Amino acid sequence: MADQRALYEQVILDHNKSPRNYGEMECPDHKAEGYNALCGDQFTIFLKMGDGDIIEDISFEGAGCAISKSSASVMTTMLKGKTQDEAKALFTGFTEMLTSDVDTPFDIEVVGKAQVFSGVREYPVRVKCATLAWHTLMSALEDADGTVSTE
Amino acid sequence: MSIETSTFDVQTIRKDFPILEKARPHGKSLVYLDNAASNQKPQAVIDAITHYYTHQNSNVHRGIHHLSQVATLHYDAVREKVRDFFNAPSAQEIVFTSGNTDAINLVAQSYGGAFLSEGDEVVITEMEHHSNIVPWQMICEKTGATLRIAPINDDGEVIAEEYETLLNEKTKFVSIVYVSNALGTVNPVKEMTRLAHDAGAAVLLDAAQAAPHMRIDVQDLDCDFLTISPHKMCGPTGIGALYGKAELLDKMPPFKGGGDMILSVTFDETIYNEVPYKFEAGTPNIAGVIGLGAAIDYMMGIGLDQIEAHEAELLAYGTKILQQVDGLRMIGTANHKAGVLGFVLEAAHPHDIGQILDGEGVAIRAGHHCAQPVMKHFGIPATARASLSLYNTKEDLDALVVALGNVNEMFG
Numbered sequence: 001m002a003d004q005r006a007l008y009e010q011v012i013l014d015h016n017k018s019p020r021n022y023g024e025m026e027c028p029d030h031k032a033e034g035y036n037a038l039c040g041d042q043f044t045i046f047l048k049m050g051d052g053d054i055i056e057d058i059s060f061e062g063a064g065c066a067i068s069k070s071s072a073s074v075m076t077t078m079l080k081g082k083t084q085d086e087a088k089a090l091f092t093g094f095t096e097m098l099t100s101d102v103d104t105p106f107d108i109e110v111v112g113k114a115q116v117f118s119g120v121r122e123y124p125v126r127v128k129c130a131t132l133a134w135h136t137l138m139s140a141l142e143d144a145d146g147t148v149s150t151e
Numbered sequence: 152m153s154i155e156t157s158t159f160d161v162q163t164i165r166k167d168f169p170i171l172e173k174a175r176p177h178g179k180s181l182v183y184l185d186n187a188a189s190n191q192k193p194q195a196v197i198d199a200i201t202h203y204y205t206h207q208n209s210n211v212h213r214g215i216h217h218l219s220q221v222a223t224l225h226y227d228a229v230r231e232k233v234r235d236f237f238n239a240p241s242a243q244e245i246v247f248t249s250g251n252t253d254a255i256n257l258v259a260q261s262y263g264g265a266f267l268s269e270g271d272e273v274v275i276t277e278m279e280h281h282s283n284i285v286p287w288q289m290i291c292e293k294t295g296a297t298l299r300i301a302p303i304n305d306d307g308e309v310i311a312e313e314y315e316t317l318l319n320e321k322t323k324f325v326s327i328v329y330v331s332n333a334l335g336t337v338n339p340v341k342e343m344t345r346l347a348h349d350a351g352a353a354v355l356l357d358a359a360q361a362a363p364h365m366r367i368d369v370q371d372l373d374c375d376f377l378t379i380s381p382h383k384m385c386g387p388t389g390i391g392a393l394y395g396k397a398e399l400l401d402k403m404p405p406f407k408g409g410g411d412m413i414l415s416v417t418f419d420e421t422i423y424n425e426v427p428y429k430f431e432a433g434t435p436n437i438a439g440v441i442g443l444g445a446a447i448d449y450m451m452g453i454g455l456d457q458i459e460a461h462e463a464e465l466l467a468y469g470t471k472i473l474q475q476v477d478g479l480r481m482i483g484t485a486n487h488k489a490g491v492l493g494f495v496l497e498a499a500h501p502h503d504i505g506q507i508l509d510g511e512g513v514a515i516r517a518g519h520h521c522a523q524p525v526m527k528h529f530g531i532p533a534t535a536r537a538s539l540s541l542y543n544t545k546e547d548l549d550a551l552v553v554a555l556g557n558v559n560e561m562f563g
Contacts, residue, residue: 004510008503008561016562039502039518040532063532065500066562129502 007123008066011116015070020077021059030143034062034136036128041068043133045140055079055087060133067126071117072133078112084141090114091134098127159457165542167193167449179512182550187332187360187491187538188516189382192446196385199445200438210434212411226437229444230427236447237377237394238368244400246393246427247435251359251380252282254393255326257406257430258355258376259286263324265404269295271323274352276301276309276338277528278331281521283357287326296323303528307334307483314343318350325352329361329377333522333534334483335466335491337361341372348373353399359383363540364462364489366455369394381439386446390439393430400426407432450541458541462490465539469548476555477563482534492537493520496555499562501535507561511554 025031025046033044041064048057058079060072079087093110094117100106102121111118120130165171168191174181183191203225209218211226234242248254267273273287277300291298299322301314309327318325325347330337344354358367359380369377376395382388395403405412405423409432414422423429450458469492473479478497496504505517516536519526526532537551 004507007506013562040523040526042532065502067503069500123506126502126506 006119007126009116009119011074011113012066012070015073016066019060019069019073021073022061023059024061025057025059028059030140032136032140032143034132034139036064036068036132039065039129041065041129041132043068043072043136045072045133045136047137047140049084053083055082055084064132065129067117067120067129068132071114071130074114074116075133075137078114079137087137087141091138094134095131097121098130159453159461161461161542161544164453165544167195168542169194169197171542176512176514177510179510182511182513182547184537184539184543184547184551185514185516186363186540186543187383187520187536189388190363190385190540191542192387192442193385193449195449196387196442196445200387200442203438203441208437211437212428222437225444226435226440229440229447232444232447233392233394236362236367236451238370239394240370241397243426244394244397246395246400246430247440248378248391248393248430249389249436250382250391251357251378252286252391254378254391255283255355255357256286257393258378258395259290259326261403261406261430262353262376262399263287263290263294263296265402267291267294267296267323270321271296272299272317272319272321273297273324273326274299274301274314274317274322274347275326276314276328277303277524278307278309278334278336278522279326279328279524280332280357280359281523282359283326283328284524287324297321300524301327303336303525305529306485307331307336307525308485309336309338309343311339315346318346318352320351322347322350322352324355326355326357329356329358330364330489330491331483331522331525332360332491333493333520333525333536334485335488335493335538336483336485337365337487337489339487340374344372344374360490365459375399381443381446384446385449387439387442390436390443392443395426397426400430403430405429405432409433411435453541459489461541462539462543465543465545465548466490466492468545469537469539469551472548472552473555476552477559479555482529482531490539492539493534494536495531495534496558496562499558501533503562504535504555504558507558508551508554511550511557513551513554515551 028046029049030047035042043062046059050056058076094114097106117130170191207221209222211223230242230245233245299317347354353375355376356374362379363384381390412432482493501517518533
């Protein structure tokens, strides 16, 4: 089972079991829903933007596999206090890491603790699981009212 | 009917399927339990396709040269094999299609397009595969007919009274799944067909998940149409077969236009070929048909009753030992089931189950199984599904249970 352990890092299992910042937010300024039609994963991201640029608070709720749920959880822990541009840079770094070849090095400085998902690169069908919450975040920041899909 | 299970030796049968030994997923022995998606091919089917391309390849129904005649002879002979497999009255009632989905679309578009109109009703069940939902939604939208859904109970059985209540003089077509791909439920299709006929409706039985596991007899069932998915019954992909009563096929318009489906063409008038050729436009999947013939020979050689008895024993065993897995809930607990063990675990999402099992060499399916209304009924996004074929063993199911223990250990 060694190869599967590489995918399910302890941090991922922990966030799956005890997701952080989980639950509906009262009076969010922004929210968006993400849906993966193929596997049924579904998450809503809630945001409170202070002066309009800083993410003051973030939470999520929904259901999905361990990869999608823990990715949403880890994401929320990285974004409090970040500006919109910083959040977008993280999104870009994260999606670039996941869509690169297994042997391609990635910048740990850029992806931070989301690096635990680097093992997902070896399982292309699971990449959409890891990116669902992040795509939903982008939609919430743009306040595009609707549902995003990683299909 | 006496069943000679003593002649069924699963270890001998396993030797007929080279992939069971040759495939080494992640360096492990293959435990293949994704048969409802597509099952494995015996050497006889692989050899028949190779033999066709090596010795007989040519187009059918066209040439006067030797190879074309040989190819046509073998191609048409398979129609008789399928007739025998279905116990259909005539080989003319067998139409080759590109798959089960294509066969249902043929009936929906051709029969539905010609004979459905506003105010008419089409009845399907809540447990249909998307391929027996969407074609009817499409033709209902086009014709103004209404699609009605027969609901299921929490065991995954069609609620008989609700089904009967739905049938009325407006019901023109009933299309039902014989065995559910997501739940394993074997529907009482003979009785359901009789009730539909009493209401004056024509009936299609989607036998994609039935044909791999049991004897099909279209005369006994008295259905008007029946469809199969050969790649789930030891045959190749890209081929399907439709049975239709001759008098209905005769009055149905063609589904697709092209070569082979015509008798003569001028720019003023085209005269269609007789059935079944009227429905087989273009060069068919000849190698696929040859492979289907070999698959039917293989399955009938073993015996459908023997296969059914072997799988019933496996299903009972699997149902029993899965109860030992912590936090496991079966989805699909009908009284009469075939081939499918669907379940969810408290500790892990079906996709994570599938991923961990894959690491152990155990291939199952995780997802909504193209039956999203079924998932909605049970209030879940997905299930994990182990599905059986004639070559599976109790050891395969033991391996499944051990691997599920690993999932619980990891996610619990």
